[in-house]
Amino acid sequence: MSTNASFTQPPGARAYRLSTARGEFAVVDSPVAGGGEPKGVVLMLPGFTGSKEDFTLLHEPLAERGYRTVAVDGRGQYESDGPEHDEAGYARDELARDVHAQVAALGTRVHLLGHSLGGQIARAAVLLDHSPFLSLTLMSSGPARISVSQQQRVKLLRDALETMTMAEVWNVMQAMGPPEEVGGPVRGPGDQERLRDRWLGTRPAQLLATGRQLCTEPDRVAELAAVPLAVHVISGAYDDTWPVPLLDEMAVRLDARRTVIEGAEHSPNTDQPPATARALADFWDDVPAR
Numbered sequence: 552m553s554t555n556a557s558f559t560q561p562p563g564a565r566a567y568r569l570s571t572a573r574g575e576f577a578v579v580d581s582p583v584a585g586g587g588e589p590k591g592v593v594l595m596l597p598g599f600t601g602s603k604e605d606f607t608l609l610h611e612p613l614a615e616r617g618y619r620t621v622a623v624d625g626r627g628q629y630e631s632d633g634p635e636h637d638e639a640g641y642a643r644d645e646l647a648r649d650v651h652a653q654v655a656a657l658g659t660r661v662h663l664l665g666h667s668l669g670g671q672i673a674r675a676a677v678l679l680d681h682s683p684f685l686s687l688t689l690m691s692s693g694p695a696r697i698s699v700s701q702q703q704r705v706k707l708l709r710d711a712l713e714t715m716t717m718a719e720v721w722n723v724m725q726a727m728g729p730p731e732e733v734g735g736p737v738r739g740p741g742d743q744e745r746l747r748d749r750w751l752g753t754r755p756a757q758l759l760a761t762g763r764q765l766c767t768e769p770d771r772v773a774e775l776a777a778v779p780l781a782v783h784v785i786s787g788a789y790d791d792t793w794p795v796p797l798l799d800e801m802a803v804r805l806d807a808r809r810t811v812i813e814g815a816e817h818s819p820n821t822d823q824p825p826a827t828a829r830a831l832a833d834f835w836d837d838v839p840a841r
Contacts, residue, residue: 577630598667627757693793787815
């Protein structure tokens with residue numbers, strides 16, 4: 552899931568629509584500092600209720616480390632098109648195939664990073680075919696369904712979306728002081744009007760379908776462990792969506808690098824961006840080029 556966003560475009564970045572075989576996707580594409588060839592290209596997938604802006608504070612420090620970063624709105628998220636009411640268009644396999652189309656359009660293998668829901672979509676893409684990817688980073692994204700408390704929050708949101716418009720749901724959430732992980736209060740830099748625009752731009756069917764997936768996702772760690780790909784499990788020191796000990800155990804099962812970002816919770820990308828960027832780049836630096 553995701554709550555924080557900065558809508559200030561990072562230095563040198565371009566916002567455009569990436570044309571793929573499966574449609575166009577809104578991206579923010581940030582080059583390496585000083586130009587030249589990047590060490591690698593990173594594709595970043597946001598979480599539930601999130602968008603490409605959730606990664607804004609990572610672009611500049613990763614550019615300084617030599618990485619080109621491409622953050623994307625997934626199908627039906629914010630500025631990317633998607634079905635308004637057809638949940639079938641957001642099936643997990645469909646979203647995984649979108650990721651493959653995005654990589655193909657970029658024209659190079661990528662380091663794949665997914666935050667929360669984005670991590671489970673990234674995992675599905677890797678299990679579909681790992682060959683386009685140099686590595687996989689699961690940021691605050693667990694082995695299976697979300698915690699019971701978060702399932703209850705998602706159910707409240709899904710129930711509201713069944714009977715109310717997106718604008719009505721937004722107004723209710725603001726009035727009630729909504730749960731932090733479902734479109735809740737913003738702790739990072741972000742403009743409230745832009746956050747409202749993001750919410751209204753997201754397709755209801757996308758939230759309904761992916762919310763259901765978060766509450767029912769099976770444990771696919773054993774499948775992922777069998778894939779010959781370097782994996783990084785990174786999170787904050789506290790997480791109510793997937794408890795940190797569960798993420799620790801998943802990293803062991805995956806034989807993955809494990810990083811805990813002190814002073815961060817479910818969104819280390821916005822809670823502690825310098826430390827998060829450093830840990831990400833250190834991992835990618837150690838991944839053998841293929």
